[in-house]
Amino acid sequence: MNFDIVWDSLPRFLSGAVLTVEITAVSLAIGLILAVPLAILRVSLNQLLSLPVQGFTFFFRGTPLLVQLFLVYYGAGQFSDTLRSLGLWVLFRDPWFCGVLTLTLNTAAYTCEILRGGIQAVPHGEVEAARAFGMSGSKLYRRIILPKAARIALPAYSNEVIFLLQATSLVSLITLMDITGVASRVAARSFAFYELYLTAAIFYLVIVYGLQGVFRRIERRLSAHLRERPEGDPAALRG
């Protein structure tokens, strides 16, 4: 085992980890912002609104992420003249932008379906009750449906976050120096393959299990009112 190389490249691994987390966070945030309106359109009874969203999610969930990434990063080259005239070429030339764009669209598609499940699982009585109070449209969504749907969808969404974190490793294939990119770059020079890829694996494991811990805490907090109080808890007696 060649531990010296692993030790010497630790600083690079750390900056790779920063890039991994950065790409994950940016894609997740924009993806989630896109997914909420998409999910609302997706459950619409109007086919003109729901069908395009269905096509979008079918494409992004039905094709490999690697194909999507190459389609954006290398595929853009086929339209370089058009993109240049629109002033967008600077963006599509940049691997960071292409990586984040692809991951954002990908996670938006998955999150849209997760939220759809959550929205459709909101008990009908709650929606009816809110309607009977005179709520409709955006207020109904904002106060009743979305908060409930979010709570229902959270466990599935926590899986999506972890899948996306792992999926960011593909950006190493378009020259970005994330955790995997650092391992590949150093391994290609030093031939210390298993040492470096094992180090990368450990980095991912630490981040993944850290994230899982965070989600477990959020879930506990959100479902606090559903847990039984321990016996003899004075708060239970006060009612």
Added chain:
Amino acid sequence: MESIAALEARWPTLIEGLQMTLLVGLVSMALAMVFGLVAAWAKLSSLRPVALAAETYTTVIRGVPELVLILLIYYGVPTLLQTTVRQWGPGFADFRLNLDPFTAGTITLGFIYGAFAAEVFRGAFLAVPRGQIEAAVASGMRRTLLFRRILLPQMMRYALPGLGNVWMVLIKATALMSVIQLEELMRKAEIAAGATRMPFTFFFAAALLFLGITAVSVLVQSRLERWANRGVRRV
């Protein structure tokens, strides 16, 4: 149009790639089911070390990106074995080991998705009513016969939806095999894209072919599920 002409010229190689993708997918899936059944059995074992080993396998594999595992196995395992073997003595100084992409790829994918299949099988096993097993034991069935006639057919019913999900993720992960130069659909598209300078055309064609696999898979899965549920009363 240029794109259409280029596509027509290189269509046969894309179809070759599609066949390779399906072959890698099916072989990996079969391996994943074997790994999964063994790991599920190990997880439910009352022997602590066995259960712990299976637990470690499923948690570690599911926590690391597939790409890293593929690179680790394809590039890492040969060098690890070489350095280990060479330490045995001067007679082994020239020991070299190269994995071919097909073997390395299918074993890796089978190993990764075995961890996911294990969870599916474990849930399915726990869903088989205890009484069925007791009845089989009472009627004098040995363990292998009990597994073949009672457990496996009923587990399949509960496991099929989960296995369908594993297949969908696995078939998309075969695209990563292009990284280790396996000539599957993605790699063929890459070669064609480079030669024609029409990356969008060929990656889009590959995407559509993958969508085709997904669509057919959904159909086959619903057929299989109907078959596995034959004779079961619907609510």
